[in-house]
Amino acid sequence: MMINSVLFVCLGNICRSPTAEAIFREKARRRGLSVIADSAGTAGWHLGKAPYEPMQTTAAEFGYDLSPLRARQVVQKDFSNFDLIIAMDQQNLLDLKTLTLRANTAHLRLMGAYISAGSPPDIPDPYYTRDFVGALKIIEQAIGNMLSAQWPK
Secondary structure, X not given: OOOOEEEEEEOOOOOHHHHHHHHHHHHHXXXXXXXXXXXXXXXXXXOOOOOOHHHHHHHHHOOOOOOOOOOOEOOOOHHHHOOEEEEXXXXXXXXXXXXXXXXXXXXXXXXXXXXXXXXXXXXXXXXXXXXXXXXHHHHHHHHHHHHHHHOOO
């Protein structure tokens, strides 16, 4: 499957999915890949807002800039505009499956599919757990594995 675009999805689009978008963009840039990346939430609570400040601070400490990103909600066109849609947890994946139409051309995957065997399938939400570093490190590992699997050198 040729992948030219990826959408990362979490609940509010202020912690996990914008972090995944920023990490993916940076790692793809370093590999010389030209892949479109975006992020969205299944809920619309934070539309137009910047990522959560503690998540931005943590990401910046690891060299990732979330500041230009703004929260948006998944829309029907995303299922045809993106080749791959990555859900941060099983509930996000279920929500995406209820939103998609049969004409969906995007492949839906769980971010946990890119984490080593035996790891939990869900990326813990640091908005609730308060473990911003832990969530970022899990996302960073998953993105690295995803890049190696989807775009081998």
